[in-house]
Amino acid sequence: MRAVRTSCHCECSKQTHACRFVVLTGGPGAGKTAVLEMVRRTLCPHVVVLPEAASIIFSGGFRRGNSLASRKGIQRAIYHVQREQERICEEEKSAAIVLCDRGALDSLAYWPNSKQSFFAELSTSAENELSRYSAIIHLRTPSLALGYNHTNPMRIEQPAEAAEIDKKIAKVWAAHSNRHFVESTENFLEKAKMAIALIAAELPNCCKGHLTHLGGGASYR
Ligand SMILES: [Zn+2]
Ligand SMILES: [Zn+2]
Incomplete structure (x- = not known):
């Protein structure tokens, strides 16, 4: 987790917040990493970005295999890393928004x-997982025409597989009452701005003052 930046324009720099959890998800190649980088640069320091649990597990050298036991073990590990990161923020109460680079149900x-075995093995339920998050923002994986690419070395999926994963992610979050799709556009910046506006909409009023410092005439509402 990044340290709180010093240049804060919020009215609330000393206040605690009723922390809201927002999930930024999407299939491979959807541009999550670029959007998160923009969030770090443009939104206030009370938006805490949690690193992606799957990247922590894989870059840490977690044993990767194709057996059923292995594939289940990897997803359970990702789920638990995600939940523990969230719990720290719950207990710290300093963030206004905890922006999760994928949420717990992505493992599903x-x-x-x-699906039943997923919830049984993790001793949780769909309701439990959905109710923890105040919004789900799903960046759609672009079609080949709109530039699916392989810039992230952690990703091993092929385009058809990527589209399939994107669909599965859409399905696991379908029951959430505040889920938004951000479709791919020819100009990636447009897509990124739409995603950031959706994230900013979840900010409490005390943190919205910061949005005026975005400049460039961009409207983040
Ligand atoms: Zn703030
Ligand atoms: Zn605030």
């Missing part, structure tokens, strides 16, 4: 067994 999209 990769789960190689029944």
Whole structure:
């Protein structure tokens, strides 16, 4: 987790917040990493970005295999890393928004067994997982024409597989009452701005003053 930046334009720099959890998700190649980088640069320091649990697990050298046991073990590990990162923020109460680079239910999209077994093995329920997040922002994986690419070395999916994962992610979050799709556009910046506006909409009023410092005439509402 990044340290709180010193240049803060919020009215609330000393206040605690009723922390809201927002998920930024999407299939491979959707541009999540670029959007998160823009969030760090443009939104206030009370928006805390949690690193992606899957990247922590994989870059940390977690054993990767194709057996059922292995595929399940990887997803359980990702789920638990995600939940513990969220819990720290819950207990710290300093963030206005905890922006999750994928949420706990993303693991269900990769789960190689029944939905029932996922919830049973993790001792949780769909309601439990959905209710923790105040918004789900899903960046759609672009079609080949709109530039699916392989810039992230952690990603091993092919385009058809990427589209399939994007669909599965859409399915696991479908029951959330505040889920938004951000479709791919020819100009990636447009897509990124739409995503940031949706994130900014979840900010409490005390943190919205910061949005006026974005400049460039961009409207983040
Ligand atoms: Zn703030
Ligand atoms: Zn605030």
